[in-house]
Amino acid sequence: MAPNDPSNSCIRMMAPRPWCLPFPYVPEPFPDELLSSWLRRTGVEYGISLEQLAQHIGISTTKPAYIDQDLSRDEIGRLAGAMRVERAEIRQRLYQPLRPQVRSLRAHRAPIQVCTSCRAQHFAAHAQPVFIRTWFEFWRIECQACQRALSSLGSPALDRCNPAREHPGWFSGIMPAARHGAARLHLYARRPFSAVLPPVAVLCLLSKPLTPGWPDDEVIRYGGYGVADLFVPGLSEITREQGILVPEVWTIKKPVRLVTARIILLAALSHFLADPKASFRRVRDTAGFGVGSFLERWVSALPPHARSSIC
Numbered sequence: 517m518a519p520n521d522p523s524n525s526c527i528r529m530m531a532p533r534p535w536c537l538p539f540p541y542v543p544e545p546f547p548d549e550l551l552s553s554w555l556r557r558t559g560v561e562y563g564i565s566l567e568q569l570a571q572h573i574g575i576s577t578t579k580p581a582y583i584d585q586d587l588s589r590d591e592i593g594r595l596a597g598a599m600r601v602e603r604a605e606i607r608q609r610l611y612q613p614l615r616p617q618v619r620s621l622r623a624h625r626a627p628i629q630v631c632t633s634c635r636a637q638h639f640a641a642h643a644q645p646v647f648i649r650t651w652f653e654f655w656r657i658e659c660q661a662c663q664r665a666l667s668s669l670g671s672p673a674l675d676r677c678n679p680a681r682e683h684p685g686w687f688s689g690i691m692p693a694a695r696h697g698a699a700r701l702h703l704y705a706r707r708p709f710s711a712v713l714p715p716v717a718v719l720c721l722l723s724k725p726l727t728p729g730w731p732d733d734e735v736i737r738y739g740g741y742g743v744a745d746l747f748v749p750g751l752s753e754i755t756r757e758q759g760i761l762v763p764e765v766w767t768i769k770k771p772v773r774l775v776t777a778r779i780i781l782l783a784a785l786s787h788f789l790a791d792p793k794a795s796f797r798r799v800r801d802t803a804g805f806g807v808g809s810f811l812e813r814w815v816s817a818l819p820p821h822a823r824s825s826i827c
């Protein structure tokens with residue numbers, strides 16, 4: 517066959533790129549470490565960037581966010597060969613696919629929380645930053661490696677309520693319900709949830725203040741407090757002492773740290789989803805259901821099948 521035969525060059529262009537040899541040394545991954553974080557640390561051992569490492573192995577994308585969620589079967593095989601592990605090890609370091617409605621509950625660029633204990637171990641063992649999958653996921657409240665509560669990023673905000681410090685007995689008491697609510701939200705984020713009410717819609721409801729549409733005496737009693745007060749034992753007493761505890765919208769207004777508000781909301785979510793119909797009636801009976809109330813607006817925004825199940 518002639519060297520400049522066009523059909524021959526076409527065959528050569530389509531030939532799959534050979535897999536690279538396994539790296540002689542691969543640093544040990546940390547528990548639940550994201551694939552891009554592990555690859556970046558491996559590249560540092562060889563004096564190359566994550567982008568150069570990805571190109572060397574033959575991965576089409578070099579951005580961490582895409583490496584962690586958009587790899588083909590061939591690329592997973594290439595990585596497993598290069599990193600001297602089974603394909604399953606690579607897969608378990610990727611993000612799980614999420615339902616479109618809840619994708620915003622996962623951060624892509626920077627963690628929303630950390631485990632301070634594990635992070636200290638990372639710093640002690642390795643100069644490079646380590647990124648753990650659960651630090652990016654809103655529904656995670658405890659570290660998967662050491663079971664400690666996850667913390668907000670940055671230094672503590674002393675001007676905010678901190679029930680974990682000021683009411684430790686009460687806060688530990690709502691943790692079992694919060695774990696249950698977190699598990700339900702995690703389940704929903706990954707696949708269709710069996711309850712008619714989407715947990716994210718319930719979280720939004722629980723974040724609302726109980727003020728519009730209320731009789732005067734009820735406004736005095738509950739005014740300014742959140743729907744979550746109705747479902748988390750003891751929350752309304754603490755709220756009276758310390759001001760509004762549950763944020764109006766958890767990602768915008770944060771009288772408490774996000775991690776604290778999230779635990780309160782997840783505890784309430786667990787209770788609410790145990791019997792959405794009864795729970796919704798409780799909110800409606802307490803708050804009133806007048807025209808223009810936030811509750812009515814909330815209900816009218818729900819899908820028809822969800823509306824009929826709670827009204």
Ligand SMILES: [Zn+2]
Pocket residue numbers: 631632633634635659660661662663664
């Ligand atoms: Zn930890």
